[in-house]
Amino acid sequence: MLNDYQKEFLDNLIRHKARFLIIGGVARQHYQGWHTKDLDILIDIDERREAIEAALQEWKRRYAIHTILDLAPPLALRPMVQMKFPDDLCPYQDRNGDVREIGPDNGVDVLTTLPGFAFADLYARGNDVIIDGIEVRILSQPDVDQTGKQ
Known part of the structure; x- marks a missing residue:
C-alpha cells in the first residue's frame, strides 16, 4: 500500500512524536479498498508544533530537494497550507x-x-491501525466519508 519513501516520512513523524x-x-x-498512490496527512499545528518542526527540518536535511522547507522560519505551519513531498522528481x-x-x-x-473540521475532533474520533507494519492513526470511517464529500 505505501512505498518506502512514504514509510520513511511516517517513521520520521513518529520518531519525533508528531501528532x-x-x-x-x-x-x-x-x-x-480504494486505490491510491499518494499519502495524505493532516498534521496538528496547535499541539506538539515543535515535534512537527523538528520532523520537517530533519526531512529537509535528508532531502535537500524539498525547497518548500526553505521558507523563513517558522516553517509553513499555519492554517490552509499544503506541502507536497516531493514537489519534483526526487531520488530516495x-x-x-x-x-x-x-x-x-x-x-x-x-x-x-x-x-x-477541527483537528482535535477528527483525532479523537480516529482509529489506531497498522498499515504496512506502521502503527498510525487514521480518520474514522464516517469522517472519511464526510471529508470526501467536500
Whole structure:
C-alpha cells in the first residue's frame, strides 16, 4: 500500500512524536479498498508544533530537494497550507538500499487544515491501525466519508 519513501516520512513523524492523521485515499483504502498512490496527512499545528518542526527540518536535511522547507522560519505551519513531498522528481533509498526515484504523484501531501473540521475532533474520533507494519492513526470511517464529500 505505501512505498518506502512514504514509510520513511511516517517513521520520521513518529520518531519525533508528531501528532498527525492519515486522511484521503489511504484512509479510504483502509476501509473500502480504494486505490491510491499518494499519502495524505493532516498534521496538528496547535499541539506538539515543535515535534512537527523538528520532523520537517530533519526531512529537509535528508532531502535537500524539498525547497518548500526553505521558507523563513517558522516553517509553513499555519492554517490552509499544503506541502507536497516531493514537489519534483526526487531520488530516495528504499529499504533494500537501492536508489529509486519518486515523483509527486507517489509522494506525501501534508495539510495543516482540513476546512470545516477541527483537528482535535477528527483525532479523537480516529482509529489506531497498522498499515504496512506502521502503527498510525487514521480518520474514522464516517469522517472519511464526510471529508470526501467536500
